Amino acid sequence: MANYEIHEHDILVIGAGGAGLRAAIEASAKGVSVGLVCKSLLGKAHTVMAEGGIAAALANVDSRDNWEVHFRDTMIGGKMLNNWRMAQIHAQEAPECVRELEQWGAVFDRTKEGKILQRAFGGHTYKRLCHVGDRTGLELIRTLQDKGVHQGIDVYMECTVTKILKDGDKVSGAFGYFREDGRYVLFKAKAIILATGGVGRSYLVTSNSWEYTGDGHALAYDAGADLIDMEFVQFHPTGMVWPPGVRGILVTEAVRGEGGILRNSKGERFMFKYLPEATRADYAADETEAKKWLEDTLSGRLKTEYKRPPELSTRDNVARAIYTEVKEGRGTEHGGVYLDISYQNAERVKKKLPSMYHQFKELADVDITQTPMEVGPTMHYIMGGIRVNADTAETRVPGLFAAGECSGGMHGSNRLGGNSLSDLIVFGRRAGRGAVDYTHKLGSAPQISESQITEAIEELEIPFKRQDGINPNDLVKELHTIMGTYVGIFREEKDLQTGIEKLEELKKKFKLVKANGTKVFNPGWHLCRDLKNMLISSEAIARSALSRKESRGAHSRLDYPKTDDSLGNENTSVSKDGETMKLEKTPLNKMPDDLKELFAKKEPAHA
Amino acid sequence: MREATLKVFRGTDYETGEFKTYKVPVEDGMVVLDAIHYIQKEIDPDVAVRWNCKAAKCGSCSAEVNGKPALMCKTRMDHFASDTEIQVQPLKTFPLVKDLVTNVAWNYEVNKKITPFTPAKDADWTFFQEDIERVQEFRKCIECFLCQDVCHVLRDHNRKDAFIGPRFLVRTAGLEMHPLDKANRIESLKDHGGIGFCNITKCCTEVCPEDIHITDNAIIPLKERVVDEFYDPVMMLLKKIFGKKQK
Amino acid sequence: MNQTKSALAPQKPLSTERRDIWWLEPALVAIGFGLFIIYATWRAFENNFYEIGPYLSPFYSPKIVLDWWKFSPALLILWVPAGFRATCYYYRKAYYRAYFLSPPACGVGGINALGLSQGKKYCGESTFPLVIQNIHRYMLYLAIAVLGFLWYDAILACIWQNQLRIGVGSIIFIANCLFLSAYTFGCHVFRHLVGGKLDCFSCSQTAKTQFSLWEAVTKFNEHHMFWAWVSLFSVAITDFYVRLIASHSISDLTLIGPPL
Numbered sequence A: 001m002a003n004y005e006i007h008e009h010d011i012l013v014i015g016a017g018g019a020g021l022r023a024a025i026e027a028s029a030k031g032v033s034v035g036l037v038c039k040s041l042l043g044k045a046h047t048v049m050a051e052g053g054i055a056a057a058l059a060n061v062d063s064r065d066n067w068e069v070h071f072r073d074t075m076i077g078g079k080m081l082n083n084w085r086m087a088q089i090h091a092q093e094a095p096e097c098v099r100e101l102e103q104w105g106a107v108f109d110r111t112k113e114g115k116i117l118q119r120a121f122g123g124h125t126y127k128r129l130c131h132v133g134d135r136t137g138l139e140l141i142r143t144l145q146d147k148g149v150h151q152g153i154d155v156y157m158e159c160t161v162t163k164i165l166k167d168g169d170k171v172s173g174a175f176g177y178f179r180e181d182g183r184y185v186l187f188k189a190k191a192i193i194l195a196t197g198g199v200g201r202s203y204l205v206t207s208n209s210w211e212y213t214g215d216g217h218a219l220a221y222d223a224g225a226d227l228i229d230m231e232f233v234q235f236h237p238t239g240m241v242w243p244p245g246v247r248g249i250l251v252t253e254a255v256r257g258e259g260g261i262l263r264n265s266k267g268e269r270f271m272f273k274y275l276p277e278a279t280r281a282d283y284a285a286d287e288t289e290a291k292k293w294l295e296d297t298l299s300g301r302l303k304t305e306y307k308r309p310p311e312l313s314t315r316d317n318v319a320r321a322i323y324t325e326v327k328e329g330r331g332t333e334h335g336g337v338y339l340d341i342s343y344q345n346a347e348r349v350k351k352k353l354p355s356m357y358h359q360f361k362e363l364a365d366v367d368i369t370q371t372p373m374e375v376g377p378t379m380h381y382i383m384g385g386i387r388v389n390a391d392t393a394e395t396r397v398p399g400l401f402a403a404g405e406c407s408g409g410m411h412g413s414n415r416l417g418g419n420s421l422s423d424l425i426v427f428g429r430r431a432g433r434g435a436v437d438y439t440h441k442l443g444s445a446p447q448i449s450e451s452q453i454t455e456a457i458e459e460l461e462i463p464f465k466r467q468d469g470i471n472p473n474d475l476v477k478e479l480h481t482i483m484g485t486y487v488g489i490f491r492e493e494k495d496l497q498t499g500i501e502k503l504e505e506l507k508k509k510f511k512l513v514k515a516n517g518t519k520v521f522n523p524g525w526h527l528c529r530d531l532k533n534m535l536i537s538s539e540a541i542a543r544s545a546l547s548r549k550e551s552r553g554a555h556s557r558l559d560y561p562k563t564d565d566s567l568g569n570e571n572t573s574v575s576k577d578g579e580t581m582k583l584e585k586t587p588l589n590k591m592p593d594d595l596k597e598l599f600a601k602k603e604p605a606h607a
Numbered sequence B: 001m002r003e004a005t006l007k008v009f010r011g012t013d014y015e016t017g018e019f020k021t022y023k024v025p026v027e028d029g030m031v032v033l034d035a036i037h038y039i040q041k042e043i044d045p046d047v048a049v050r051w052n053c054k055a056a057k058c059g060s061c062s063a064e065v066n067g068k069p070a071l072m073c074k075t076r077m078d079h080f081a082s083d084t085e086i087q088v089q090p091l092k093t094f095p096l097v098k099d100l101v102t103n104v105a106w107n108y109e110v111n112k113k114i115t116p117f118t119p120a121k122d123a124d125w126t127f128f129q130e131d132i133e134r135v136q137e138f139r140k141c142i143e144c145f146l147c148q149d150v151c152h153v154l155r156d157h158n159r160k161d162a163f164i165g166p167r168f169l170v171r172t173a174g175l176e177m178h179p180l181d182k183a184n185r186i187e188s189l190k191d192h193g194g195i196g197f198c199n200i201t202k203c204c205t206e207v208c209p210e211d212i213h214i215t216d217n218a219i220i221p222l223k224e225r226v227v228d229e230f231y232d233p234v235m236m237l238l239k240k241i242f243g244k245k246q247k
Numbered sequence C: 001m002n003q004t005k006s007a008l009a010p011q012k013p014l015s016t017e018r019r020d021i022w023w024l025e026p027a028l029v030a031i032g033f034g035l036f037i038i039y040a041t042w043r044a045f046e047n048n049f050y051e052i053g054p055y056l057s058p059f060y061s062p063k064i065v066l067d068w069w070k071f072s073p074a075l076l077i078l079w080v081p082a083g084f085r086a087t088c089y090y091y092r093k094a095y096y097r098a099y100f101l102s103p104p105a106c107g108v109g110g111i112n113a114l115g116l117s118q119g120k121k122y123c124g125e126s127t128f129p130l131v132i133q134n135i136h137r138y139m140l141y142l143a144i145a146v147l148g149f150l151w152y153d154a155i156l157a158c159i160w161q162n163q164l165r166i167g168v169g170s171i172i173f174i175a176n177c178l179f180l181s182a183y184t185f186g187c188h189v190f191r192h193l194v195g196g197k198l199d200c201f202s203c204s205q206t207a208k209t210q211f212s213l214w215e216a217v218t219k220f221n222e223h224h225m226f227w228a229w230v231s232l233f234s235v236a237i238t239d240f241y242v243r244l245i246a247s248h249s250i251s252d253l254t255l256i257g258p259p260l
């Protein structure tokens, strides 16, 4: 039997992005012992890639903003499928969480009055995104990291958790390995907070890093939690499309927030065509009005009476629009559309979008102050995830909590840009508190079961024993083809069924993956285990997508192009049932009347 | 299709490890990290490399390419003449783990010792863009540790015992120049930080992928603050007489 | 952590995997400084051809005449600009690299130059002798005084027989002073003293003024290396020009006013 080292904490946080760090800080501030595990080095989490900003109704720039408007924007953006309570908590607590960041040393861009500056973003009625140029995520991570390391949190870097251990139905710990040398590790913990992010690596064209293999989704699923709304996968409308090596890398929405214009290869500003009837009135009627809005924005005027340009429609819309333009033959040379900011003053562009400027300059030889960028949709975010209690972030497994991208419900069927960073800090904090309360209430410490550990070790060892097995990288390639072809932006019954069949085959092949070499920093071996998580989350996406027979938010069905109101009050939920995936439809929580009224109110209307 | 030849360091220590040669097909706009990924996918799945963002934003993929510390995801293959070999090896300043991965834990230890941001209790959190422009430059740092790697104090003289390195001078500068920070890190900068070990030869600035003017904007201003407090008799006297200025 | 793996890569002086001509820059710097130092030393000791008409060589300005001083008057003043430049942050970088190979270039194995005080361990500027570099601000004060004299000389270089007279030399003198000012007022210490030492630029009216000053100095400071070289050459050229006229090798062309 391989041996393993043991660490003991009251609370173990898995994932050190924004949500994980925020949760760890909250918990340790309350005096419990906290361990923080991350697959990469500390501070490298995918949160650093978030560029545009943090949405919070501070009303620094537009005094008409408040949490109610933010709440309403979020719900409308999510096509009312959101967990209303999460959306409410989020809108209410985001401003406080942002101020907290500032007090911990985050240095946001300032207004002329010396307050936090906010910018416009898709789907947000008012200028709401607190930002630092276009590297807001980095600022958030660094702030939390520096706060965290001075609080006595034990950080376990480059460590992958492969199994949640339970005592009866309660969480008792986690098992995993250190990537550096493959040594095994057991964490004893009374509560576990999952903050592992998303599932992007299941897709070929994605803005996500290698870490995004749906670990939290799969760990929770295996531990008995249920995943909701997994059909809602957000394709960010603007990823780089060229050169091939950078395909999928994010081009921040802030480009459009700062006035970037989308055109097809014929030079048409096509977004006007794609505004859905329901929200058309909230956007500029024509180029002239869009131009006026921009002039007001550029002149630093805080409020403007003009309506936003159509490029600032919600992400699901813009992604579909771009996809359609390209498909119908109006795409660019490399299969994208043009995003143009070059008509603005070059110095301003460099100041406001420095990392975009460098990204294009260095990776694509394009000077965005001179020429338009080529962009196309890229898999970016999953709205679905582990079902949690809105107030405590607890899953249905006692002692298991989840926050951030791996949790579900907050964003409904489509997430607004900027709501992700705020989600992380709001619910990271909630999860930290929730977990602490749980451990206080918990009587005796739960017991670790040796047999669960043996299983976990077995699972990790076995790829080394299959000398003529399959290279896991080959299976990943197959997975990419399946997800890209059958479970992409536009979906159809037939395709989804084929996709699911193919995934089943892939699951069989997965039983044959092999690893070469030793356990010392061996990415091939690591992938053998991560692949399992990718398969679970991919299957959840495909099955959920098949079950939702309508188009809503990010889920677009060619065979059911309309939104079906009768399906708007149920979530899709998947959970583990022996060896199969069980799919259920569960009713949405009922929104209280006072919140419902917000949607009837005319004022303040989308400006 | 054009092919490139890569010599990649393989092994878990410098005595037994060696450079292994790989042929990799080159696509338009390819970067060195793409080539390493190609090797992982098609040839040796166990090549160890760190990466995350592939967009020069996370600072994971630091290595030395043809002897120069660089981010692999930012180093274009077409940067090199097609008939030459490209040599890729791990950061020399840190202990080797395997292949292109080194143990950078020391940096995290150093970071812990820096006095964190300490605002006044009653701060009103109004400050202006001009107050923070300097600080924002320092906060661009992605902790790639390329500057730590290239700094001769750490690289050639291995004075990790006495010198915190440019990355953490940058961090300290970001704290010291924050308009609302009240802590004083100048003494510890001189004694524990070892700012005097830096001889401002600017290699850190040369390699910084975020174009932070590490030496000019962070280290030298800090050195001058140290002079104010510890080397300039007139300033020291003035401080004695008028008391320490409220920051 | 696994101890067997804690070995560091071997690093030998001057060893590198760099493939570019990394030695070119330090070599050029070494030659450039070398030539200047040789020229300046020769001229300082020459004690001749430094003054003619309205022109006084910058090497000899301000001219200090002391009865008991038997050597060149240049030696009484040259230590100021020499000391100023020797402790300048840019020059330090340049000569640590070019002359002390500490390090010769980035990623090239360096040696422990001047590691005198603590045996063989590298201590950089934290101990004697290099800790003395911290007097740079005093050198700045003196250098500003000398620069004042040079401006005074430059103005005198435009006056001959109580009339305005502009010759090629006058223009060289003025240009030299402009370059020297761009160098001197782009000094890192100056940048620190005028405003860089503040943490808050908006907190008071004085702070706001200091901020504008700091911004202006920063403009020059960003190109400090450039001004360091330009002004180095311009001083040498100015002196050489004076020597050419004073030794009657050429004569100064008059553009405006009475001839020399």
Ligand code: SF4
Residues within 6 Å of the ligand: B147, B150, B151, B152, B153, B165, B166, B197, B198, B199, B200, B201, B202, B203, B204, B205, B215, B219
């Ligand atoms: S300037 Fe200083 S900190 Fe930077 S590399 Fe040189 S010695 Fe190291």
Ligand code: SF4
Residues within 6 Å of the ligand: B059, B140, B141, B142, B143, B144, B145, B146, B147, B148, B166, B167, B170, B204, B207, B208, B209, B210, B211, B212, B214
């Ligand atoms: S200062 Fe620059 S080189 Fe140093 S760690 Fe930060 S980003 Fe990297």
Ligand code: FES
Residues within 6 Å of the ligand: B050, B051, B052, B053, B054, B055, B056, B057, B058, B059, B060, B061, B062, B071, B072, B073, B074
């Ligand atoms: S992979 Fe993030 S910096 Fe290269």
Ligand code: FES
Residues within 6 Å of the ligand: C084, C087, C088, C089, C090, C091, C136, C140, C183, C184, C186, C187, C188, C189, C190, C224
């Ligand atoms: S730093 Fe160069 S003159 Fe002061």
